[in-house]
Structure formats: structure tokens, C-alpha cells
Amino acid sequence: MIGLLIVSHGAFGESLIHSASHVLGRRPLYVRQLGVTVHDDPDAILPVAEDLVKYVDRGKGVLVMTDICGATPSNIATRLIKPGSVAVISGLSLPMLIRALTYREEATLEELVDKAMSGATEGVMRLEAPC
């Protein structure tokens, strides 16, 4: 199983985990989040993020998801990258998280990166009125 870590602004990550747990009917294991606020010093919070990566890593790698590329959470997240074992993607959304939770048991880290990214992309669509 691939571990999941969310590094995002404020309470966004925890809210997403809550929402995904509601959809799936259970709180998934080895999913943690780090909410970054304006008061956090990136250098000081990096060890906390590294500690969370160690916690969620079950030996198959860790997928780190962050919200906006270039913001402080993503700048912290990119410092966690370890080729082959820790991958980072941005554009965090509920479809992305649900996709990652759905495929993390059987996928490799590289496969999960693709699945989570396509899930997030496919989650964006123009909706039609109910018929």
C-alpha cells in the first residue's frame, strides 16, 4: 500500500480527508495531512513533514499531494521528493484524493501518480442540468 500525505493550506487537507472518509464509509489508514499557515516557517515545518512521510510509508512509497504549485505548502512538499520513493503532485482535489485512495493498494508509485493526476483532471467538467 502506498502512503498518502497531503501538504496544503490551513484546514483544507483535513477537510478533504473527512470528505473522502464520508464517501468511502471509513477513515483510511496511512493518510496524513499537514496544514500550513502564514505563521509557519517552512524550514521549521519541514522535519514535521518528513516525519509524516516516514509514518505513512509502508515500504511501497509515498504520494504527496499539494494544492497550488508554487505556494508555500508546495515548496515544502517538493523538498520531500525522493526519486523512486516519494513523489509530489499538485492540484489537490476530492476526485484526486478518492482516485489515489482507490488505487493505492495495487498500483506502483508511478502508476498512482498517473491515476491521481488523471482522476483530478477528469473531475473537472461542465455539468448538464438533470434530465
Added chain:
Amino acid sequence: MLKRAIKVTNKLGLHARASAKLTQAASKFESAIWLTRNGRRVNAKSIMGVMMLAAGIGTTVELETEGPDEAAAAGEIEALFNDKFGEGE
């Protein structure tokens, strides 16, 4: 291959939690399982696919199962719909 039409009878339709229940049930089977509504055909083992059907109460979806356990799969999935996904309404 088995095909049958199933009516969505629970109040909230194939919303997120119902879709999760459906995909969890479908994933237990070896057979390929598909749901079709309004020309959109999705893998019933994919939660995002099932949610994209946006099938509300009163709509009809077509269930297709194909594989060694297709009859059991069709029966269990139809029972889930008929049980209103355990939601009581």
C-alpha cells in the same frame, strides 16, 4: 454476458456513498461489470465513473456483467439497488 435494466429507487440516487458501496461490491467479482445510462458506459468498479453517471431517483441504468461469476455479480448489484443501498429511502 448478462444484461438487465435497473431502476434507481433511492432518494439520493447514485450519489457518492452509494457509488462507493456499489464499486466495493463490484470489485469483489472477477467478471467485468459495466453500467450504462444515456449512452455513457462506465466501469462499475470505478467510483468516479459511477458517480459521473449522475443517475438520480427514477432513472434507469443498464447493468452488464461478463465473466465466470457474472450471474452472482448481477444478482448482488441488483440487490444493492433494490435495497436502496441500505439507505432506507
